[in-house]
Amino acid sequence: MDTIPLVHASLGEQELAAVAEVFSSGWPAGQGPRGKALESELAKRYGVGDAVAVSNCGAALHLALLALGVRPGDEVIVADYTFPAPAHAVRYVGGVPVFADVLPDTGTVDPQAVAALVGPRTVGVIAVDTLGLPADYAELKSITDRHGLFLIEDAACSVGATYQGREAGALAPVACLSFHGRKGATSGEGGALLTADPALGADARVRSSFGIGSIFDQAQVVGLPIPVFTEVGYNYKLSDIAAAILQVQMGRIGELLDRRRAVAALYGEMLGDEDLVTVPHVPLDRTHAWQSYMVTLDPSVDRAGVAADLRAQGIGCGHGAWACHLQPVYETKQACPVSADLFERNLAIPMHAELSTNQVERVVESLRAALRTHARPHGVPGGAA
Numbered sequence: 001m002d003t004i005p006l007v008h009a010s011l012g013e014q015e016l017a018a019v020a021e022v023f024s025s026g027w028p029a030g031q032g033p034r035g036k037a038l039e040s041e042l043a044k045r046y047g048v049g050d051a052v053a054v055s056n057c058g059a060a061l062h063l064a065l066l067a068l069g070v071r072p073g074d075e076v077i078v079a080d081y082t083f084p085a086p087a088h089a090v091r092y093v094g095g096v097p098v099f100a101d102v103l104p105d106t107g108t109v110d111p112q113a114v115a116a117l118v119g120p121r122t123v124g125v126i127a128v129d130t131l132g133l134p135a136d137y138a139e140l141k142s143i144t145d146r147h148g149l150f151l152i153e154d155a156a157c158s159v160g161a162t163y164q165g166r167e168a169g170a171l172a173p174v175a176c177l178s179f180h181g182r183k184g185a186t187s188g189e190g191g192a193l194l195t196a197d198p199a200l201g202a203d204a205r206v207r208s209s210f211g212i213g214s215i216f217d218q219a220q221v222v223g224l225p226i227p228v229f230t231e232v233g234y235n236y237k238l239s240d241i242a243a244a245i246l247q248v249q250m251g252r253i254g255e256l257l258d259r260r261r262a263v264a265a266l267y268g269e270m271l272g273d274e275d276l277v278t279v280p281h282v283p284l285d286r287t288h289a290w291q292s293y294m295v296t297l298d299p300s301v302d303r304a305g306v307a308a309d310l311r312a313q314g315i316g317c318g319h320g321a322w323a324c325h326l327q328p329v330y331e332t333k334q335a336c337p338v339s340a341d342l343f344e345r346n347l348a349i350p351m352h353a354e355l356s357t358n359q360v361e362r363v364v365e366s367l368r369a370a371l372r373t374h375a376r377p378h379g380v381p382g383g384a385a
Helices: 013-025 033-046 057-067 085-092 111-117 137-147 198-207 215-219 240-271 303-312 337-345 357-373
Strands: 050-054 075-079 096-100 122-128 150-155 174-178 191-195 293-297 346-349
Touching: 013 033, 013 240, 033 050, 033 191, 033 240, 050 057, 050 198, 057 085, 057 150, 057 174, 057 191, 057 198, 075 085, 085 096, 085 122, 085 150, 096 111, 111 137, 122 137, 137 150, 191 198, 240 293, 240 357, 293 337, 303 346, 303 357, 337 346
Parallel strands: 075 096, 075 122, 122 150, 150 174
Antiparallel strands: 050 191, 174 191, 293 346
């Protein structure tokens, strides 16, 4: 039986040709001509003051917090239901992540929860475009402006999505993108920091290269320039190999996103009448990038049993995102009940641009059968009331 993977990168001959060009150029490392070209294209696409290509979205978040001046003991409010990269980045700089609960219908951060958490040590907010769906940035921007806080958009999952007609990645003064292998545009690994403030971008670019800036640029100078280390930086550069792949991928994002949208529409049509799952909700003021397709199981369903059945048939699935406040590394006594509930009941099913209609139909058929097998009757202890 053919397997249906949970994720699959859409990489082909165009990307291979771009990599071959980099091999011929003699500069495969970071901050070279392809990286610079990618940054220029990203800045133009998103209409920002600067774009800095880096090794991953976690690096972009770290650099953003450094450039924004977050200091040990500062509190940063972060969306709870997500991969923990935003909270990790706050810890990297000695800050304190404060977790905001999310909305039950979208899984995006609840602006009212954010407002209730603002305190005397709060310096900023990191919102997350959950699984490819943008958060409510009009409300979030109103809160951060009122309190003089910075706002970062974690757009790791949302390349190609929109909010009120604007593209994800351009919804806050600072945004961070991911080009990980499961994203809509990918180079295997990779990321970018986008900012309206060129000075912040310049700070991040220097710190991303050990604190000395571009070695490629310095190599073009006649003579023997000696790099000067102006900051304690990091090796967060994106290779020109990856940058070349991303130039192709960003040019294909419309095509790839259309294919993901078609898969999502088919899932929605085929599962819309299923009582034991709730399909994703997309508010009318935004569009989804469909990095993942997440169904929410009825409380009566044994998620582990469903997952075991699907995987036994060669169908990939996953638990979804994390309720970060429950992770042992944070040792917090905060409660985010909506996030905790989604963490227990969400199930990711295959979502990528290479899925065929027949594969989607097989996933749905297998999921329906597994739900019936692993749903406790109502009234049985542990089942739905």
